[in-house]
Amino acid sequence: xxxxxxxxxxxNVPEGATVAFNxxxxxxxxxxxxxxxxxxxxxxxxxxSVYSSGNxxxxxTAQLNRASQYISLLIRDSKLSDSATYLCVVNLDSSYKxxxxxxxxxxxxx
Amino acid sequence: GAVVxxxxxxxxxxxxxxxxxxxxxxxxxATTMFWYRQFPKKSLMLMATSNEGSKATYEQGVEKDKFLxxxxxxxxxxxxxxxxxPEDSSFYICxxxxxxxxxxTxxxxxxxxxxxx
Numbered sequence: 763x764x765x766x767x768x769x770x771x772x773x774n775v776p777e778g779a780t781v782a783f784n785x786x787x788x789x790x791x792x793x794x795x796x797x798x799x800x801x802x803x804x805x806x807x808x809x810x811s812v813y814s815s816g817n818x819x820x821x822x823t824a825q826l827n828r829a830s831q832y833i834s835l836l837i838r839d840s841k842l843s844d845s846a847t848y849l850c851v852v853n854l855d856s857s858y859k860x861x862x863x864x865x866x867x868x869x870x871x872x
Numbered sequence: 873g874a875v876v877x878x879x880x881x882x883x884x885x886x887x888x889x890x891x892x893x894x895x896x897x898x899x900x901x902a903t904t905m906f907w908y909r910q911f912p913k914k915s916l917m918l919m920a921t922s923n924e925g926s927k928a929t930y931e932q933g934v935e936k937d938k939f940l941x942x943x944x945x946x947x948x949x950x951x952x953x954x955x956x957x958p959e960d961s962s963f964y965i966c967x968x969x970x971x972x973x974x975x976x977t978x979x980x981x982x983x984x985x986x987x988x989x
Binding site for chain 2: 766770803804805806807808849857858859860861862863864865
């Protein structure tokens with residue numbers, strides 16, 4: 763079983779749509795959780811950290827369910843510029859070693 | 873602006889040659905840097921943790937004699953792919969821990985595309 767699993771997609775949605783991505787992780791000892799965004803042939807960039815209480819940053823909302831070992835990302839009012847691959851990332855301990863999911867690809871069409 | 877740079881951005885080499893990739897932290901000191909590899913449509917896989925002034929820590933399955941890491945200063949880590957083979961062709965990305973007011977964040981370099989012919 764992969765340590766971090768994501769639906770690869772692609773999710774093809776119209777502008778303005780709401781889209782949700784899910785992610786599961788296998789190690790219950792995981793401590794920190796993140797969503798990164800990666801554009802084609804570019805490095806990943808931090809989108810947001812994910813906190814137990816859930817957190818929101820503009821059109822983006824992240825949720826964490828430790829009991830189910832499940833992380834989600836909700837994007838409201840999708841923009842064309844949101845088209846990218848979204849990586850679910852987990853940190854097991856304080857060593858900063860990150861475990862990446864293989865990513866979910868989002869395509870936002872006009 | 874960028875906080876981590878990599879050089880070169882892309883490189884093509886012949887099988888059997890060695891390739892050095894540099895990772896630099898810009899305007900901050902990074903005692904720890906990480907090296908990742910990403911194959912097409914796959915996730916980033918951590919190869920090793922680069923520690924300034926000491927030996928790198930390699931992940932299971934990564935050959936330390938093939939992927940030489942040197943972290944000789946607080947702003948520079950290098951990854952040398954020795955005796956490169958076509959299967960080493962990949963996207964190599966480094967990252968560094970950036971200390972900030974809100975805690976420490978890991979920033980990634982722009983990556984180096986390696987093609988071994």
